[in-house]
Every structure is written in C-alpha cells, then in structure tokens.
Amino acid sequence: MASLGAFGTRLLLACLVMALVSQIYVEASDASESKSLGLQTNGIHRRLLKTIDCKAACTGRCKAASLKNRCLRACGTCCARCNCVPPGTYGNKQLCPCYANLKTHDNKPKCP
Template sequence: MKLAFAALLLVSLVLASSLHAMAGGLSPQPAPGLCDTKCGERCQKAGEKDRCLQYCGICCQKCQCVPSGTYGNKSECPCYRDMKNSKGTAKCP
C-alpha cells in the first residue's frame, strides 16, 4: 500500500510540474517574422545594418516590441528603451 501511494505521489508531482511549464512557466514568443519585419523597418537607414538587425532582433525577442520609425520613438516600448549593454549605454538601436 505504501508503495502504491509513493508511486501515485511521484506521478502527481511530475504531472503538476509539466502543467506548470505549459500554462505559464515559459515566456511567450512574438509571432514568427514579426521581429524580422519590424527590425528591417527600424534598421533600413542604419550605417551598420547587420549590427542594427542583430541587436534589434535580440531586443525584440526579449521585449516583444520594436518602436516605429528608423530612429527615436523609444517611448513606445519602455523595455526596448531601457535595455542596456555591459557598458551601460543603450543596447537597442
């Protein structure tokens, strides 16, 4: 009887943890192609376009938004605006 109870308890814990991961333990991802499209617009006039696209993509994946236009408008996305690099300057273009 004790063995059956222990097995039931173990199965319950495994199911509960997997349901937690499915329900909200994982962060939502932006729609496929959203970051590519938005960052393409944002970086179209950048001097270092490849670098702009790279960092914009990182910021978009984390913040799930990209400010409109090719420069400025960062108040539209506070997460994007406030992300800093290791030197303490703005990470997102």
C-alpha cells in the first residue's frame, strides 16, 4: 500500500465503498421486486399461486374428446402456460381467459 501513495489509497478505498454500495442497492432492488411480485416469504422464494396438476386437469377435460392424444397435448401446453384449465369437457372458457385467448398460427383457438 505504501507504493500506491495517498491518491492511490484513496482511489482504492473509494472503489471498495462504491462496490459495497452497489451490492447493497442490487440486493435491495431484488428484494423489493420479489415482494412486489409476491415471491418472497420468510426468505424463501416461491410463487404464491399454486401450480395445478395439468395432467389430471387435462385428463378430465379431454375424456370425451374423439382425438384424446391431440387434446391432451394441446391442453397440456395451454395448462403449462396459463396454470388453468376450465372445468368440464367442453366450453366454460370464460373461467380461464388466458386458456381461451391462446391461438394457433392460423388464428384458431389452441386450447380444447
């Protein structure tokens, strides 16, 4: 340190303080972002919305479908994206707007 001189020592100290302040700022902004999204509880990151069992929900939704495999595949994709499957085997899409609004490349409804 003696070879750095007074200016070098001050510069090194200023850099260390700036690094510490930026680390505190990053941690504080991450914590506030997590709280605003509802992701942090007791120091453990987790989602407040529970994920549904897509396989079971889609099995119920597709049980009356004539093309079960196609229905299950489409329903599984929609469920994974929306975390929601409307009740029943047909209709009721108003209860799950995300599921109802997904479209194919041909602008047709994606979800059964």
